[in-house]
Amino acid sequence: xxxxxxxxxxxxxxxALAALACCLRARRAAPGELRPEARGHLELKQVQVVFRHxxxxxxxxxxxxxxxxxxxxxxxxxxxxxxxxxVTDLAGGPKPHSPYDSQYxxxxxxxxxxxxQLTTVGMQQMFAxxxxxxxxxxxxxxxxxxxxxxxxVFVRSTNMHRNLxxxxxxxxxxxxxxxxxxxxxxxxxxxxxxxxxxYQSCQNLRQRIRGRKEAATSQPQISEDLKEVKEGMGLxxxxxxxxxxxxxxxxxxxxxxxxSCPALQRFAQVVEQRAVDTALYVLQREDRESLQxxxxxxxxxxxxxxxxxxxxxxxxxxxxxxxxxxxxxxxLIPLLTTLGIFDxxxxxxxxxxxxxxxxxxxxxxxxxxLYYNGEEQVPRGxxxxxxxxxxxxNAMSAYTLSPEEYHALCSQAQVVGSEE
Numbered sequence: 001x002x003x004x005x006x007x008x009x010x011x012x013x014x015x016a017l018a019a020l021a022c023c024l025r026a027r028r029a030a031p032g033e034l035r036p037e038a039r040g041h042l043e044l045k046q047v048q049v050v051f052r053h054x055x056x057x058x059x060x061x062x063x064x065x066x067x068x069x070x071x072x073x074x075x076x077x078x079x080x081x082x083x084x085x086x087v088t089d090l091a092g093g094p095k096p097h098s099p100y101d102s103q104y105x106x107x108x109x110x111x112x113x114x115x116x117q118l119t120t121v122g123m124q125q126m127f128a129x130x131x132x133x134x135x136x137x138x139x140x141x142x143x144x145x146x147x148x149x150x151x152x153v154f155v156r157s158t159n160m161h162r163n164l165x166x167x168x169x170x171x172x173x174x175x176x177x178x179x180x181x182x183x184x185x186x187x188x189x190x191x192x193x194x195x196x197x198x199y200q201s202c203q204n205l206r207q208r209i210r211g212r213k214e215a216a217t218s219q220p221q222i223s224e225d226l227k228e229v230k231e232g233m234g235l236x237x238x239x240x241x242x243x244x245x246x247x248x249x250x251x252x253x254x255x256x257x258x259x260s261c262p263a264l265q266r267f268a269q270v271v272e273q274r275a276v277d278t279a280l281y282v283l284q285r286e287d288r289e290s291l292q293x294x295x296x297x298x299x300x301x302x303x304x305x306x307x308x309x310x311x312x313x314x315x316x317x318x319x320x321x322x323x324x325x326x327x328x329x330x331x332l333i334p335l336l337t338t339l340g341i342f343d344x345x346x347x348x349x350x351x352x353x354x355x356x357x358x359x360x361x362x363x364x365x366x367x368x369x370l371y372y373n374g375e376e377q378v379p380r381g382x383x384x385x386x387x388x389x390x391x392x393x394n395a396m397s398a399y400t401l402s403p404e405e406y407h408a409l410c411s412q413a414q415v416v417g418s419e420e
Contacts, residue, residue: 054122130173157326194297296401340380
């Protein structure tokens with residue numbers, strides 16, 4: 001089976017990067033921790049930031065009699081978050097159509113706002129994240145220029161308005177609305193997107209998770225807690241609602257100091273935990289191929305950026321100091337799971353996962369350091385918070401998929417379906 005062959009895949013990027021990967025692996029005869037006194041010789045070479053959008057309105061309203069009023073005044077744009085920019089596809093062409101934004105525009109919440117809209121609070125959250133990145137990489141460490149330079153920064157976002165606007169706000173905070181050259185946010189059409197698990201385009205992934213969400217709600221602890229929460233909210237047992245909808249509304253309301261159902265707030269901890277449990281049941285951590293299809297192509301993008309920085313043959317025009325990726329909670333859960341750093345808490349609005357790449361100036365060896373929500377992390381397969389690049393990439397290789405591998409695995413839905 002080709003699927004099993006892919007499952008056994010080791011770290012093997014294509015072309016010239018494959019040879020570079022082999023050299024990196026061979027260079028370390030005895031992997032281990034970097035001595036504390038040697039860390040002063042590290043030079044920051046690249047930063048990649050994966051972040052969730054800021055606070056927004058719910059995607060679907062709660063089936064409650066007393067619903068929150070989502071007033072359009074919550075959409076006012078703070079002046080400091082304005083930043084002139086252009087949105088294009090990856091080739092520099094026009095921004096693609098967004099079927100998701102079209103879908104959200106058909107849901108008007110009580111008060112007049114549309115579903116899934118980035119709010120003033122969300123814009124401020126993203127601006128604050130940009131300011132934190134500025135402190136880290138402009139002020140504390142003079143790594144980035146204080147003004148935006150397109151030669152230094154690559155920006156990519158999923159093609160949803162809340163993510164594109166979140167990215168604008170982050171850039172405004174990071175560069176204080178100063179730029180030298182055009183600010184371009186790249187995106188792709190929904191069918192080609194890999195910055196979230198693409199259940200629409202990946203048949204195999206869609207087929208595998210088709211019944212898992214329903215099966216998750218039948219698990220004893222999940223179903224019992226859902227029944228208790230619905231009864232506490234006064235909802236009839238026939239009303240269809242799951243922990244995802246409950247958490248989505250609860251998180252949106254909490255971010256804006258609103259509350260439609262006091263009973264829901266009493267169950268806040270249970271709602272979040274069961275939403276996480278449901279998500280992990282659907283992904284099924286032991287089903288490696290599902291995780292590969294969920295975030296394998298995105299891991300490949302992160303890996304390729306790291307190897308591009310390491311490769312001495314990379315032309316200066318292709319080097320970037322900073323890569324920004326605007327994603328979603330459904331991206332971060334499987335991504336953090338594959339890295340072995342998921343804390344079993346739902347990723348909050350404006351949270352970030354940062355990957356720093358360093359080179360030791362004496363040994364010339366490469367290291368990565370990960371931060372999630374500002375906290376240092378030790379990823380899977382790494383001996384320490386500062387991880388040798390080869391060990392980090394080898395750990396990632398269990399889940400990384402090249403575009404060719406991804407499309408091959410996604411197309412095996414009928415074969416997989418006949419075996420289950």
